[in-house]
Amino acid sequence: MRRWGLTFAVLGLVAIAAGLWITRxxxxxxxxxxxxxxxxxxxxxxxxxxxxxxxxxxxxxxxPLVLAGGQMFQTDFGVFHAPNISMDVDxxxxxxxxxxxxxxxxxxxxxxxxxYYPAFPYASYARMTDADVVDLWAFFKTLxxxxxxxxxxxxxxxxxxxxxxxxxxxxYADTEFLTETTTPELDRGRYLVEALAHCGECHTPxxxxxxxxxxxxxxxxxxxxxxxxxPGLTPAHLDWSANDIAYYLETGFTPEFDSAGxxxxxxxxxxxxxxxxxxxxxxxxxxALPG
Amino acid sequence: xxxxxxxxxxxxxxxxxxxxLAGGHGGNPAVKARQAHMQLYGFNxxxxxxxxKGEAExxxxxxxxxxxxxxxxxxxxxxxxxxxxxxxxxxxEESRALPAIWEEGSKAGEIGASFAEAAANLASVAxxxxxxxxxxxxxxxxxxxxxxxxxxxxxx
Numbered sequence: 049m050r051r052w053g054l055t056f057a058v059l060g061l062v063a064i065a066a067g068l069w070i071t072r073x074x075x076x077x078x079x080x081x082x083x084x085x086x087x088x089x090x091x092x093x094x095x096x097x098x099x100x101x102x103x104x105x106x107x108x109x110x111x112p113l114v115l116a117g118g119q120m121f122q123t124d125f126g127v128f129h130a131p132n133i134s135m136d137v138d139x140x141x142x143x144x145x146x147x148x149x150x151x152x153x154x155x156x157x158x159x160x161x162x163x164y165y166p167a168f169p170y171a172s173y174a175r176m177t178d179a180d181v182v183d184l185w186a187f188f189k190t191l192x193x194x195x196x197x198x199x200x201x202x203x204x205x206x207x208x209x210x211x212x213x214x215x216x217x218x219x220y221a222d223t224e225f226l227t228e229t230t231t232p233e234l235d236r237g238r239y240l241v242e243a244l245a246h247c248g249e250c251h252t253p254x255x256x257x258x259x260x261x262x263x264x265x266x267x268x269x270x271x272x273x274x275x276x277x278x279p280g281l282t283p284a285h286l287d288w289s290a291n292d293i294a295y296y297l298e299t300g301f302t303p304e305f306d307s308a309g310x311x312x313x314x315x316x317x318x319x320x321x322x323x324x325x326x327x328x329x330x331x332x333x334x335x336a337l338p339g
Numbered sequence: 340x341x342x343x344x345x346x347x348x349x350x351x352x353x354x355x356x357x358x359x360l361a362g363g364h365g366g367n368p369a370v371k372a373r374q375a376h377m378q379l380y381g382f383n384x385x386x387x388x389x390x391x392k393g394e395a396e397x398x399x400x401x402x403x404x405x406x407x408x409x410x411x412x413x414x415x416x417x418x419x420x421x422x423x424x425x426x427x428x429x430x431x432e433e434s435r436a437l438p439a440i441w442e443e444g445s446k447a448g449e450i451g452a453s454f455a456e457a458a459a460n461l462a463s464v465a466x467x468x469x470x471x472x473x474x475x476x477x478x479x480x481x482x483x484x485x486x487x488x489x490x491x492x493x494x495x
Contacts, residue, residue: 108489109446276493295392298482299477305384306377307480309487316484 071214073157076150081178086146086186094184096321097244098173102314103130106196112317115140116194121167121273125258126203128167136193149185150178156217163213165201166258170245171221175239198271220259226267227337237333240326248312250278266337275310282339293331295322364455370433372420376412380452383409384479402467409479410462413455421447427492435492447490454482 095101102113103119103197110116117132134140141149148159156163156170164170176184206212225242229235241247252260253269268280279285292303297319300308308316319327364370389395410432426438440447457478464471 271493274493276495278493291392291394295388299388299391299480301384301388301480305381305388307483307487309484309491310493311488313484313488 070218071211073161073163073214074151075157076147076155078147081146081150083131083184084178084182084282086182086184086189088183088186088190091180091183091185091187093322094176094180094244095187095239096318097326098176098180098184099245099315099318100133102311102318104133106194108314113191114194115188115191116196117198118196122201123272125165125168125207126201127202128165128203129199131198132194132196133188134194134196135189135191136195136335139195140193141188142193146182146185149188150181153181153184154223156221162171163209163210163217164222165203165210165213166216169249171217171260172224172243172249174221175225175243180244203303216257216259219257226262227333229333229336231332233329233332235338236326237331237336240322240330241333245315245330247281251281266334268338271310276310281333281334282337284339286334290328290331290335293334294327297322297330298324299325356425366433367425367430369420369422369425370436373417373436376415376417376420378407379412380483383412383419387472387476390469391476397469397472399466399468402472403462406458406462406465410455410458413451413458417451428476435494437490437492440490445490447486450482450486453477454486457482 054153064325101115103121104115104117105112106114106116106118108119115133117130117134119130121128121130132140135142137143141152144152144159151157151159152164152168152170153173154170154176155174156166156168158164225238226248227238227242229238248260248266251266251268253264253267255261266281268285269278270276271278286293288303295309296302297316299320300313300316302308307313319330383405386395386410387402390402391461394412421436421440423441425434426436426441427434430440439445461472461475461479464475466472
């Protein structure tokens with residue numbers, strides 16, 4: 049009998065150790081980005097594609113290059129306040145290294161080893177290339193500092209336990225792409241949609257645990273930050289031509305010349321700064337969506 | 340005691356009048372007027388947009404006429420149909436106009452004024468060639484987005 053008890057104890061410890069290992073906060077290895085030099089001009093293009101400003105500018109009408117944070121996001125899990133990610137050393141991320149930045153953006157891990165909440169769409173950014181991360185950081189370093197202090201999130205149990213995010217990441221954060229592509233244009237479109245522009249974060253419904261339900265990719269979802277719905281983008285929901293989609297992303301005008309509203313208005317502002325080729329690639333990807 | 344029936348009759352009469360104005364086939368007249376206003380924007384934007392998108396040949400006369408209409412509609416005094424009590428909370432079935440339009444610090448009026456300015460500018464250049472029209476068209480689109488971003492509810 050004593051042997052059984054010992055076996056259970058050992059198995060229990062192994063399970064706990066495995067759990068801690070699985071849910072640990074992962075970081076970018078220090079040598080992974082060595083030898084890469086960031087280019088701020090290319091980083092600006094990554095910045096607009098990734099939509100950083102939409103959440104991190106000071107307010108809906110704030111300057112998109114002043115990443116002071118402070119916007120509030122009311123969600124089913126609680127209230128999040130976007131942090132200051134300006135170049136201020138005390139209140140922002142001015143003291144970070146490029147490796148700290150890469151760990152935050154792609155792995156959702158802070159420089160002190162904490163999990164970030166997935167309101168920060170690192171589960172999409174996880175697919176960002178090393179070159180884009182390094183270029184984006186080079187662009188961030190050209191942006192002004194703001195001394196706006198951060199506001200704490202207000203979350204209910206168990207979401208207020210950051211360790212629980214480790215399990216969430218294990219379930220939902222993935223560097224694999226979700227769709228198959230057949231042409232270089234679709235490849236580019238997939239990278240823009242699934243990694244940088246993180247379109248699926250709003251246009252795909254979520255599971256009860258708040259992960260994207262990949263079986264219903266781009267099927268439309270409740271608006272995460274208010275009333276109403278975010279429309280689906282699959283052929284069952286959207287019959288616009290590729291040209292219509294690209295034009296909408298550039299100008300905000302639908303084929304009926306209604307115009308984008310809500311959070312999508314900011315997305316259009318960002319997408320308007322991409323190249324025409326990139327907007328066409330996104331449109332091609334959306335037209336190729338299954339279903 | 341005679342006053343009570345009179346009062347009731349008056350109230351009933353008002354209710355009937357109110358129903359005629361607001362309910363049934365009619366819908367709220369202020370909301371309908373706003374939607375008609377937006378439809379006129381959309382129709383004229385569509386003529387210019389088809390040219391901008393390359394789906395229609397640029398036609399100086401048609402572009403100038405559509406941009407002129409847009410500027411004329413934008414210049415209308417709309418105060419009688421942007422009235423309190425007609426927000427998406429007051430009339431959830433009909434209105435997507437968020438209550439923030441009527442709240443302290445609302446920028447809706449300001450956005451409307453700069454939209455009217457952008458439309459007038461577009462009207463002044465729309466007949467001068469496709470490039471001139473397209474470059475002035477952007478500011479008009481920005482006006483649409485500025486207002487819809489903050490002041491229009493998502494579709495259900």
